[in-house]
Amino acid sequence: MASENLIDIKDLNFSYDTRAILKGINMTMQRGKVIAIMGGSGSGKTTLLRLIGGTLQPSSGYVKFAGQVVHELNRDALFALRRKMGMLFQFGALFTDLSVFDNVAFQMREHTDLPESMIRDLVLMKLHAVGLRGAHRLMPNELSGGMARRVALARSIALDPMLIMYDEPFTGLDPISLSVIGNLIRRLTDALGMTSIVVTHDVQESLKIVDYVYFIADGVIAAEGTPQQVRASVAPFVHQFVHGEEDGPVPFHYPAKQYRSDLNLEDPVV
Amino acid sequence: MFKHIVSGIQNIGHRVIESVWRLGVAARFFLLVLLKSSTSLRRFGLVVRELYFTGVLSLIIIVVSGLFVGMVLGLQGYETLQKYGSESAVGTLVALSLVRELGPVVAALLFASRAGSAITAEIGLMKATEQLAAMGMMAVDPIARVVAPRFWAGVISMPFLAAIFSVMGVFGGYLVTVVFIGVDEGSYWSQMQSAVDFRFDIVNGFIKSCFFGVAVTSIAVFEGYDAPPTAEGVSGATTRTVVTSSLVILGLDFILTAFMFRGVS
Numbered sequence: 336m337a338s339e340n341l342i343d344i345k346d347l348n349f350s351y352d353t354r355a356i357l358k359g360i361n362m363t364m365q366r367g368k369v370i371a372i373m374g375g376s377g378s379g380k381t382t383l384l385r386l387i388g389g390t391l392q393p394s395s396g397y398v399k400f401a402g403q404v405v406h407e408l409n410r411d412a413l414f415a416l417r418r419k420m421g422m423l424f425q426f427g428a429l430f431t432d433l434s435v436f437d438n439v440a441f442q443m444r445e446h447t448d449l450p451e452s453m454i455r456d457l458v459l460m461k462l463h464a465v466g467l468r469g470a471h472r473l474m475p476n477e478l479s480g481g482m483a484r485r486v487a488l489a490r491s492i493a494l495d496p497m498l499i500m501y502d503e504p505f506t507g508l509d510p511i512s513l514s515v516i517g518n519l520i521r522r523l524t525d526a527l528g529m530t531s532i533v534v535t536h537d538v539q540e541s542l543k544i545v546d547y548v549y550f551i552a553d554g555v556i557a558a559e560g561t562p563q564q565v566r567a568s569v570a571p572f573v574h575q576f577v578h579g580e581e582d583g584p585v586p587f588h589y590p591a592k593q594y595r596s597d598l599n600l601e602d603p604v605v
Numbered sequence: 606m607f608k609h610i611v612s613g614i615q616n617i618g619h620r621v622i623e624s625v626w627r628l629g630v631a632a633r634f635f636l637l638v639l640l641k642s643s644t645s646l647r648r649f650g651l652v653v654r655e656l657y658f659t660g661v662l663s664l665i666i667i668v669v670s671g672l673f674v675g676m677v678l679g680l681q682g683y684e685t686l687q688k689y690g691s692e693s694a695v696g697t698l699v700a701l702s703l704v705r706e707l708g709p710v711v712a713a714l715l716f717a718s719r720a721g722s723a724i725t726a727e728i729g730l731m732k733a734t735e736q737l738a739a740m741g742m743m744a745v746d747p748i749a750r751v752v753a754p755r756f757w758a759g760v761i762s763m764p765f766l767a768a769i770f771s772v773m774g775v776f777g778g779y780l781v782t783v784v785f786i787g788v789d790e791g792s793y794w795s796q797m798q799s800a801v802d803f804r805f806d807i808v809n810g811f812i813k814s815c816f817f818g819v820a821v822t823s824i825a826v827f828e829g830y831d832a833p834p835t836a837e838g839v840s841g842a843t844t845r846t847v848v849t850s851s852l853v854i855l856g857l858d859f860i861l862t863a864f865m866f867r868g869v870s
Binding site: 414429441487 | 731735739741
């Protein structure tokens with residue numbers, strides 16, 4: 336029987352040159368769940384997604400996806416593994432020279448020998464799932480930000496992956512689009528039996544749809560729990576993040592010397 | 606003072622190391638493109654699509670420039686040759702200048718500005734908007750799917766564009782010297798026919814344009830793929846494509862000419 340966990344992350348470290356980005360991360364992600372990874376900008380959230388997708392190599396530790404250690408795979412095995420994954424990039428990353436239809440059909444044409452008639456039906460079904468069947472002839476530059484992300488979502492579920500990773504899916508969206516994307520993530524995860532990882536700093540929207548939350552700060556897991564536990568948390572970092580407080584464990588001021596001394600207002604030495 | 610000299614030398618050393626390192630990266634990238642070209646050959650439709658963007662859309666500038674360069678050559682050639690009573694040799698002058706040098710070189714310079722810059726900007730923007738990363742995450746190799754078809758389309762287009770440039774130039778020379786000035790039409794064509802050698806002139810011009818095609822498109826795809834994923838990065842890469850390609854074309858032209866035409870009358 337397949338393990339209940341789709342992803343196991345063990346003692347994961349990652350550095351750019353000498354700058355440590357992730358320090359000893361341990362996570363488990365169960366199949367069929369929506370997991371949020373939250374944290375401030377530059378906290379290493381997107382790096383974690385790239386490590387899961389195998390586009391980066393860890394300094395130590397490992398990411399195990401469906402029982403396979405990602406960074407130990409050769410190129411062909413890694414590409415085979417990536418066919419089981421989908422990724423929604425921050426602004427959709429649609430291919431601008433292809434229509435909405437061709438964007439969604441892209442993976443089907445690249446990886447399968449399905450006849451065009453079947454591809455057409457599948458593409459329209461995927462687009463219907465995100466509410467954009469009627470937009471299949473449009474080009475990406477004719478779409479709004481929210482629509483582009485929905486098309487990208489349809490593209491990422493084209494081959495019915497086991498996992499979808501969402502990199503900041505709510506950034507720059509109006510409240511309606513934001514809610515639509517949030518609900519789609521939940522609905523598609525449940526309907527297709529996938530697992531979803533949502534990297535975000537949109538606390539309120541994500542807490543409505545996720546099953547479990549990890550907070551990352553300075554490369555370590557600062558807190559974790561279910562949405563109920565997160566809302567009730569009194570841990571200073573979680574409290575500051577969830578309530579959007581200006582000052583706290585994450586300081587408002589960038590480290591600097593004394594304000595008075597910077598303005599040359601020190602009392603003269605007598 | 607001593608400190609400044611030392612830091613100046615360090616700077617130069619740093620730049621040299623950086624350039625050599627980048628050249629190594631470019632060479633590896635070029636090899637990767639060649640190794641991953643099987644997709645382009647298997648799915649030739651991808652190359653045909655790029656042939657339209659790099660080749661067909663460059664036609665207007667090549668045709669118009671070729672015509673005007675030929676017209677100017679005819680005019681200047683006639684002015685000089687008539688002083689010696691050899692104006693009937695103007696056809697030879699126009700044809701040899703174009704087929705041996707100006708056709709391949711000017712067409713390649715125009716190709717670098719028109720298509721090379723477009724290839725760099727397109728690949729650079731695809732990188733900046735994470736389209737290449739998205740492709741990689743879909744288990745599709747961006748070098749095989751995006752870079753290689755553009756590379757081969759450029760390599761295939763270049764000799765054709767150079768040939769069209771030369772043909773238009775010869776026609777432009779004909780227009781000015783024969784139609785407008787009144788040089789004898791028979792002399793224009795017959796002198797050209799007897800002076801232009803297929804092996805030495807046309808084949809060598811063709812070989813030159815093949816070299817230029819490989820050089821320009823290699824530089825264009827590498828600069829695009831290597832561009833920092835920002836607006837400034839892409840604009841810098843586009844400029845570098847045009848400048849580097851132009852210098853490489855002129856340098857290569859000198860080397861190829863030295864090998865091809867040394868000792869040929």
